[in-house]
Amino acid sequence: MDRTSNPKLSDGTLLSDLINLETREVKMRALSDPELFELEMERIFAKTWVFLGHETEIPNKGDFVVRDMGSDSVLMARGADGEVYVSLNVCPHRGMKISTHDVGNTMTHVCIYHGWAFKPNGDFIGAPVEKECMHGKMMTKQELGLKKARVAIYGGLVFATWNIEGPSFEDFLGDAKWYFDTLWCRTDKGMEVLGPPQRFTIRANWKTACEQSASDGFHVLTLHRWLSEVGPYRKPGSEGGGGDLTPEMYGTEVYTAHAHTMRCIELDRKIRRLTGKDPSELSIKEKLEALPPPGITPEMLPEVLRRFSDDQLRVMAWRPPQVGNFFPNGLFEFVYIPSPDGVIGVMALHAYVPKGPDKLEFVNWILAEKDTPPDLKAKMLRLGVQLLGTSGMVEQDDSDTWPHQTLAAKGAVSKHITMKYQSMYENNRLEGWPGPGDVGDGFTKDDTQWRWWEYWYELMTAEN
Amino acid sequence: MLQQLLEPTPLPPSIKANRIPSGSDTYNEVLDFLYDEAEMLDNLRLGEWAELLTKDLEYNAPLRHTRSTSQFDQTYSRNVQHLHENYGSMLMRVKRITDTKSAWGEDPPSRIKRLVTNVRVYRIDDSDDLKVESYLLLTRSRFDFDYFDLIPCVRHDILRREDGALKLARREILLDQVVIGTPNLGVIL
Ligand code: FES
Ligand SMILES: [Fe+2]
Numbered sequence: 215m216d217r218t219s220n221p222k223l224s225d226g227t228l229l230s231d232l233i234n235l236e237t238r239e240v241k242m243r244a245l246s247d248p249e250l251f252e253l254e255m256e257r258i259f260a261k262t263w264v265f266l267g268h269e270t271e272i273p274n275k276g277d278f279v280v281r282d283m284g285s286d287s288v289l290m291a292r293g294a295d296g297e298v299y300v301s302l303n304v305c306p307h308r309g310m311k312i313s314t315h316d317v318g319n320t321m322t323h324v325c326i327y328h329g330w331a332f333k334p335n336g337d338f339i340g341a342p343v344e345k346e347c348m349h350g351k352m353m354t355k356q357e358l359g360l361k362k363a364r365v366a367i368y369g370g371l372v373f374a375t376w377n378i379e380g381p382s383f384e385d386f387l388g389d390a391k392w393y394f395d396t397l398w399c400r401t402d403k404g405m406e407v408l409g410p411p412q413r414f415t416i417r418a419n420w421k422t423a424c425e426q427s428a429s430d431g432f433h434v435l436t437l438h439r440w441l442s443e444v445g446p447y448r449k450p451g452s453e454g455g456g457g458d459l460t461p462e463m464y465g466t467e468v469y470t471a472h473a474h475t476m477r478c479i480e481l482d483r484k485i486r487r488l489t490g491k492d493p494s495e496l497s498i499k500e501k502l503e504a505l506p507p508p509g510i511t512p513e514m515l516p517e518v519l520r521r522f523s524d525d526q527l528r529v530m531a532w533r534p535p536q537v538g539n540f541f542p543n544g545l546f547e548f549v550y551i552p553s554p555d556g557v558i559g560v561m562a563l564h565a566y567v568p569k570g571p572d573k574l575e576f577v578n579w580i581l582a583e584k585d586t587p588p589d590l591k592a593k594m595l596r597l598g599v600q601l602l603g604t605s606g607m608v609e610q611d612d613s614d615t616w617p618h619q620t621l622a623a624k625g626a627v628s629k630h631i632t633m634k635y636q637s638m639y640e641n642n643r644l645e646g647w648p649g650p651g652d653v654g655d656g657f658t659k660d661d662t663q664w665r666w667w668e669y670w671y672e673l674m675t676a677e678n
Numbered sequence: 679m680l681q682q683l684l685e686p687t688p689l690p691p692s693i694k695a696n697r698i699p700s701g702s703d704t705y706n707e708v709l710d711f712l713y714d715e716a717e718m719l720d721n722l723r724l725g726e727w728a729e730l731l732t733k734d735l736e737y738n739a740p741l742r743h744t745r746s747t748s749q750f751d752q753t754y755s756r757n758v759q760h761l762h763e764n765y766g767s768m769l770m771r772v773k774r775i776t777d778t779k780s781a782w783g784e785d786p787p788s789r790i791k792r793l794v795t796n797v798r799v800y801r802i803d804d805s806d807d808l809k810v811e812s813y814l815l816l817t818r819s820r821f822d823f824d825y826f827d828l829i830p831c832v833r834h835d836i837l838r839r840e841d842g843a844l845k846l847a848r849r850e851i852l853l854d855q856v857v858i859g860t861p862n863l864g865v866i867l
Contacts, residue, residue, distance in 0.1 A: 316743040316856060408684070409758030410741055414858035436780070443778040444770070575857060580758055592683035595758065600767050604760040605739075605863035607774055610783030613861035614820075 215249045219677045223249050233671050238664050239632035246419040246623035250674075251571040258542050258673050259284025262472075263366060263373040263386045265544040265565055266290050268579060269298055270370060270406040276319045276334055279410075282567045282575070283374060288363065289313055290372060291334035294321065298367060300374040301336030301360035307349070312360065317410065336360035369398025370405050371563075389651035390474035393535050396526050397548055400507065400518050403584040405561075408595045412578040412603040418616030419623065420543060420568035421670075423576070425633075426612065427545035427566070428666035429467055429475040429538050431658025432637075435459050437611050445607065446552045463658045465533045466644060470651040473669035475662035476538025478529065481505055484550060484557060493532075498524070501531035508548050508559020509583045509594060525648035538662075541669060543567065551597055558590075560598045572620055576613065578603035635664040685756045686738045689834050689850060692809055696801040708799045708810055708837060711844045716792035719866050724772045727866070732838055732847040737763040739831075739851040739867065754852065760863055761851065771866070783864040789819040790865060802836075807847065810835040814851075816867060818860055827860035829853065831867060 216222035221229045232244040244250060266281045267290055278291035280303055287303040289312060303312050310327040322339060323332045329342040330349070338358040341348035349358055363374040366383035373383060387394060398405065416423070426433065434441075441447040442457020449457055465479040481501070482493040489496065489504045496504070499519065503512050507530060510518060519527065529535075539545050545564040550557050561582060567575040580598040582591045601608045622628040639654030639661055647653055654661050698704050711730075718727045739761040740754040763771070775781045796813040816829040836848035851867045 315745050318745065318749075407758075408680075410743070410755050412741060412758065412760055412858075413856065414861070414863075416861045418861075437782060439780040440774050440778045443780060444773045588680040588683050591680055595684060596762050596764075596767070599759060599762040600770070604858055607771060607864075610862035610864035611781075614783045614864075617861065 215253070217253065219675050221250075221253055221674065223247065229671070229674060233667065234632070235668070235671075238635040238638075238660070240635075240667055241630055241632050242619075242623045242625075243629035244623075245421055245633075246571045246620050248571045251419075251568070253674060255284045255568070257676060258670070259286075259568070260376045261380065261673065261676075262377070262542055263375045263383055264542070265540060265563075266300065266372045266374055267411070268370050268405070268407045268563075268581070269367055269372055270584075271317075271410065272298065274319060276321045277317075278313065278319070278323075278334060279317050280313050280315065282565075283363065283376070284568055285570075287311060288374070289323070289334075289336075289360070290374075291323075293333065293335035295335075297335075298365055298372055299335040300363040300365050300372070301332075302363070304360075305330060306338070306358050306360065307341075330358075332360050336362045369394070371398060386472055387474065387540075388472050389470040389649075390468075390472070390476075390540070392526070392650050393468060393476060393478075393529070394474075394540075396507075396522060396530050397535060397546065400510065400521065401514065401583050401585055402517060402521075405509075405581050406584045408580045408582055408591060408598075412576075412599075414576050414604050414613075415569070416574050416576055416613050416616055417572055418574055418613075418620040419571055420566050420574045422616035422619045423545075423564075423566040423574060423612070424539065424543050425663055425666055426616075427539040427543075427564070428473065428541075429469075429477045429658075429662035431463050431467070431477055432660075433612075434462065437615060438608055440611075441608065446601075460657075464656060465658075466647060467639075467654045467658060467662050468535070468538075468649065468651045469654075469662040469665040471669075473541040473666045474539060475665060476535035477658065477662070478533035479536045480533050481550065482532070484552075488557070498527050498531045502527070505531075505550065505557060506559075507534060508550065508561050509581075509586045509590070510559075511587060511590065514583070514585055529649055539666070541666065547602065551601065553593075553597065555593060558593050558597050560594055560601065562598050562602050564603075574616075576603070635660040635667065681757065686736050686762075686850065687848070689836070689848065690802045690805070690809055692798070692800045692811060693803070696803070698799040698801060698808070700797075704808070705797075705799050707844065708808060709797055711837065712794045712797060712810070712812060715846075716794055720790050720792055722775075722787060724776055724866075728769055728772045730844075730846050731765055731768060732840065732845045733765050734847060735763070735765040735768060736848045737761060737768055738849070739853060739863070742853055742856050744856050760853065760858065761867075781864075783862050786821070788865060791817045793817070806839065808837045808844075810837055814867060816865065818865060829855075829858070829860060829863075829865075829867065833867070 232241040264283045272292045289301050289303045305325040307330050331339040336359045338355045366373045442459045469475040485493045537547050543566045547562045563579045565577040637660040639659050643653045644655035740756045740759050743753050793815040798811045800809040812833050818827040832852040834850045837844045838847045
């Protein structure tokens with residue numbers, strides 16, 4: 215492959231032949247081409263910030279978990295100084311995997327092959343038989359540490375990048391930060407994972423999951439229709455029973471320069487049902503008391519009210535971000551699920567880890583605020599497991615769809631047909647919408663997902 | 679506190695002295711229960727299967743981690759699990775398949791064989807319930823794919839006699855895989 219700013223595949227196809235920026239189409243071939251996969255690993259996963267986990271997974275010094283940054287295994291560990299470090303999980307001696315465990319605690323990671331030892335921060339401690347200097351004298355100990363990534367912690371989330379001199383994490387988040395703060399930074403103590411993540415394999419290209427994660431609203435109406443047939447969105451008998459998911463499609467959609475997107479779904483109907491009052495006659499505080507954000511109780515609200523601007527609070531009480539993504543491979547859900555116990559919030563995070571052109575690993579974390587009362591945490595966790603992730607009644611249907619798209623990307627004819635993103639907002643910004651970024655108002659559209667592809671293309675065609 | 683709320687009730691131990699021998703009437707009755715259950719599920723008789731469940735059902739599948747030999751007993755995680763169900767949520771899973779036309783994750787359904795082996799039955803001290811351990815190999819064939827997804831696991835069940843018939847009161851599914859090798863656990867184990 216010719217790796218210029220318009221890469222040429224070995225059969226002569228240019229990357230620019232696979233995407234039509236005017237008509238908003240992407241050829242299926244782009245989904246699962248092995249040469250493009252290699253390039254994605256270099257130009258996207260080795261360049262952007264990649265989400266790896268949550269710092270509460272490794273609370274103590276020496277705690278570690280093994281994670282993936284694109285196609286590379288990494289150690290995410292808490293060092294002797296209490297900081298979080300991310301290092302390549304590959305021995306600088308001859309390339310053995312350093313930790314073959316998924317989780318653990320140690321201040322000394324010893325490679326089982328020839329015994330080189332490393333600190334949780336990746337520093338080289340030494341090789342066995344110190345006086346014989348088994349590692350030779352050509353390189354210093356400083357040079358023989360594990361390859362270290364640059365780390366950013368945001369609201370407890372751990373991100374890392376190999377792009378040591380590249381843009382800052384704040385720059386990467388861009389306009390999304392204004393909204394993300396209302397999700398990840400709502401309380402003084404912050405959030406925690408309720409346990410380790412679920413992990414499972416899907417025989418599908420990572421982009422099938424990730425382009426959907428960039429706020430595909432339409433698929434909910436059909437692929438997740440069961441939600442209104444027998445699931446939590448079935449209307450109460452008093453409202454005629456049966457189900458219609460279209461009301462859930464209205465709200466505001468936000469898409470930002472670096473392809474972090476979100477669907478801010480309107481809560482007015484839920485608030486009207488809960489209070490019997492017209493939401494426009496309620497104050498922001500009254501609305502938040504009637505329907506607090508997921509994991510927040512009315513008792514926790516004063517803290518939330520103190521932490522945010524009036525504009526942010528207005529969005530949180532009216533059209534909070536409920537589902538969305540962070541580029542390249544993260545998805546978040548902060549959803550309000552009707553249940554016999556009232557509306558229960560569920561908070562989950564997914565990473566769709568690329569495992570070759572035709573395989574992805576779905577990693578699912580379930581979270582709550584540290585201060586969420588235990589009985590509410592337990593309900594959130596149960597509902598999260600029942601709806602999302604490995605056995606989730608919603609996400610089973612997603613995971614069964616992506617393999618078919620991946621297969622279609624291989625067909626001699628079907629690889630040339632295009633995925634279309636042509637449903638567009640016409641008059642974008644709702645009058646008075648307080649948040650930044652590109653904004654669409656009304657029924658869901660394709661603009662968020664198209665932004666995802668635009669940024670994918672921008673990175674894939676960037677000069678090194 | 680949270681741990682107590684999240685984790686399933688611990689299962690009673692399998693005590694050697696309480697082992698009910700293979701071939702005894704009770705053992706055979708349990709074996710028939712497991713075989714019949716597998717047949718119902720393999721043939722999508724889910725409504726019938728739901729009638730085998732007690733109202734206080736606990737149905738769980740912990741996560742698994744790769745750890746060292748000395749930490750073998752610490753390889754399960756029971757706070758976040760792959761399945762964390764009670765009677766109501768199991769019925770919802772059944773209804774999703776039987777009462778909708780859009781349970782796409784299993785429509786069209788997989789062809790499944792539930793191969794049940796290594797069955798051991800124990801009396802439980804101070805209780806009339808039975809503790810049953812079995813191996814399950816679930817083979818799942820989906821669409822025209824030329825491979826099978828395999829889900830090997832051990833099941834620890836509590837069976838209880840209600841109105842003369844055995845019912846499933848508890849099930850813990852101990853999966854072998856750390857990273858589950860099938861796109862979802864939309865099938866009943
Ligand atoms: S490969 Fe790790 S010590 Fe040789
Ligand atoms: Fe979905």
